[in-house]
Structure formats: structure tokens, C-alpha cells
């Protein structure tokens with residue numbers, strides 16, 4: 001199930017993805033309850049609002065337990081499946097400090113700009129109830145469940161399902177019901193199987209919350225957003241406020257469905273269809289996939305051209321045939337293909353091409369576009385944003401200054 005997403009050369013990170021890899025069937029013995037689960041012994045103050053029921057699976061070397069914080073985010077609550085040491089690191093995150101209550105983080109909007117609706121061929125989806133402007137924040141949700149990816153790697157399905165069931169039970173009632181209402185994609189044999197399938201169908205990779213292991217997170221509502229290969233929205237996890245943000249990448253009209261990309265949309269139609277079927281288990285019925293044959297062929301040829309241009313522009317050797325005109329072409333292809341959530345990738349390459357030939361005006365123009373887009377849609381703290389900020393601050397000091405005209 002694990003999708004091998006292309007690494008973003010700007011961030012050196014794989015994009016987030018939905019769906020967890022198949023859970024290995026190795027079983028580990030159940031761990032006895034001991035003081036390792038006593039949170040207060042792991043770290044002092046920040047853990048006050050966290051509870052540990054001592055419900056754990058695994059062995060002494062790799063023991064994963066359920067921790068919960070029912071007061072987090074105005075009583076929304078959150079449960080975490082991880083080790084005691086990892087939990088202590090998470091509990092020290094700014095979102096859980098302040099007064100230890102998650103106060104001031106976010107309350108759900110009283111009038112969200114969308115509603116849940118049955119969408120033909122896709123189950124439930126979210127549909128805009130008013131015009132949503134490009135760049136507008138559509139929703140921000142704190143997680144209900146966070147699961148250490150290592151637990152999924154080392155525990156069997158049974159143990160993971162038991163931990164999940166307990167983690168959901170420990171949530172406040174409303175949040176628990178909303179999580180249990182999420183799609184399981186296919187029918188489940190029992191309650192444990194249901195929660196396991198809900199995690200598989202709806203979880204997002206949200207990063208190394210403890211600074212060590214990657215985590216999968218489940219959010220209500222965000223998970224109602226269906227996939228499209230030309231999505232209307234982008235999303236990223238805000239580590240400071242601890243919520244998943246969804247933003248419109250273009251204006252969305254009333255009645256239009258909100259969508260995000262579960263899989264890299266910069267692939268041809270056949271590759272996208274194949275991957276979504278094989279790894280996400282559904283045949284994509286998005287507008288780009290259901291277009292007529294001639295439009296699909298045009299879209300595919302743009303995708304292949306984008307892929308060729310990436311190669312040329314990322315070739316920084318003396319024999320490269322890259323030019324600023326090719327970078328401009330890349331920007332226009334992203335626009336024509338409607339891949340606006342990722343257009344920072346094209347702006348970045350355009351900025352480098354222009355700085356490479358010593359054109360400060362155009363280099364800073366594209367660097368600013370890249371920074372603005374990146375901060376809004378991808379989130380702060382990314383290496384490519386820092387790179388572009390350095391270019392804007394001191395263009396002639398940038399490591400790529402006139403690199404295309406150097407004799408190497």
C-alpha cells in the first residue's frame with residue numbers, strides 16, 4: 001500500500017499521503033504493565049493533561065501504548081499510540097504547553113464554507129456552499145488519533161486494531177463518533193477491523209511529532225475530502241498549532257466539490273489510474289481522469305513535457321540545455337494543467353534559471369512567488385523557502401549566481 005511518491009527536490013521530503021502500508025503479520029508478545037507507562041515519570045510538567053490507561057502492545061524493547069488528552073483543543077481531545085519516551089517529546093510541543101489544555105488553538109467554525117454530500121462514484125465528499133477564494137483557509141482540524149508509524153511496522157494487525165479501538169474509546173464522545181463515522185472503504189468484519197480500515201482509508205502522514213518517528217494522523221472532516229488529479233485544495237500540517245490546514249489553490253464555485261491529491265498528480269492518466277487502483281483501492285473518477293480521450297492525451301503530453309523540463313532544468317552541469325525560457329514554459333505548463341498546488345516547484349526552477357544568468361529582476365520575481373506560495377500552501381520551515389528567501393535578500397551572494405555562465 002505504501003506509495004512511492006516522487007521526492008520533492010526542493011524539500012527532499014516525500015509528499016503526504018493517505019492510506020497506510022499493509023500491516024506486517026509478525027506478532028509481538030503483549031507487554032506487562034509497568035512504570036514505563038507512567039507518564040509523570042517520563043517527563044515533568046507538560047504531561048499534566050495527558051492520561052495513560054496502561055493499555056499497551058508489543059514487547060519490552062518496542063512497547064506501544066495508548067495516551068490520551070481529552071481536554072486538548074477545547075475538549076475535542078486527541079489520542080496517541082506511541083512509546084512512553086516518544087509521548088513525552090510530543091507532550092512538550094508548544095500546542096500542548098501553554099496551560100496544558102490546548103486552549104486557544106482553534107474551535108471548529110460555526111459556518112464552514114462547505115457541506116457533506118453524496119458524490120456520484122466517490123461516497124461522501126465536501127461541496128462548497130459559497131465561493132471560496134484562492135488562498136482561503138477552508139478548514140483546520142486537530143487530529144483525533146496519531147499513530148507512530150513504527151507501531152504499524154512492528155505490530156500485527158490484531159495488536160494495532162486493539163490499540164486503535166482503545167485510543168478511540170478514550171476520546172470525548174463527539175470526536176469518537178465522528179471518527180467512527182468515517183469511511184472504511186470496504187465492509188468490516190468487526191469493530192477492530194472497522195477502526196483498522198478507517199485508519200487505512202483516511203490517515204495522513206503528518207511528520208515526526210516526537211522528532212524521531214513519522215506519524216499517521218486521523219482528522220475528521222479533512223478525511224471527507226475526495227481525491228482529484230487536479231485538486232482544488234492543498235493541505236499541510238501546522239506543527240505549531242498542531243492542525244491540518246486545507247487551503248483553496250484556486251477559486252472554488254458554489255456547488256463545486258473540494259478535492260485534494262492523495263497521489264502525485266504530475267503523472268500520466270494511465271499511471272495515475274493504475275496507482276490509485278492498486279494502492280488506494282479505487283478507480284479515480286475525477287474530472288481529469290474522466291475527460292474525453294483527446295483531452296486526456298493533451299494533458300498527458302503536458303505532463304511528459306513537464307517531466308522532461310524538470311530533468312533539463314535540474315541539470316546544473318555545463319552541458320545542460322536549460323534556459324530561463326524553458327523555466328517560463330514550465331510555469332505555463334503547470335498553469336495550463338491546473339496543478340496550482342504545486343506551482344512553487346516551477347517558480348523555484350524559474351528563480352534559479354534567472355539567477356543563473358544574472359537576471360536579478362526576474363529571479364527575485366519568481367523567488368517571491370515561490371516563497372509566498374510555499375508559505376501559504378506548503379507551510380513554513382521548508383529548505384526551498386529558505387533558499388528563495390536568501391536569494392531575495394542577497395541575489396549576487398546566492399550560490400547559483402551566474403552559475404549558467406560559469407565555465408565548468
Ligand SMILES: C[S@@+](CC[C@H](N)C(=O)[O-])C[C@H]1O[C@@H](n2cnc3c(N)ncnc32)[C@H](O)[C@@H]1O
Nearest residue numbers: 122123124183185223224226227282284285286
Ligand atoms: C479519505 S476517503 C474520502 C471520503 C469518502 N468518500 C467518504 O465517503 O467518507 C477515501 C475514499 O473515498 C473514495 N474516493 C476518494 N476519491 C475518489 C475518486 N477520485 N474517485 C473515486 N472514489 C474516490 C474512495 O472510496 C476512497 O477510499
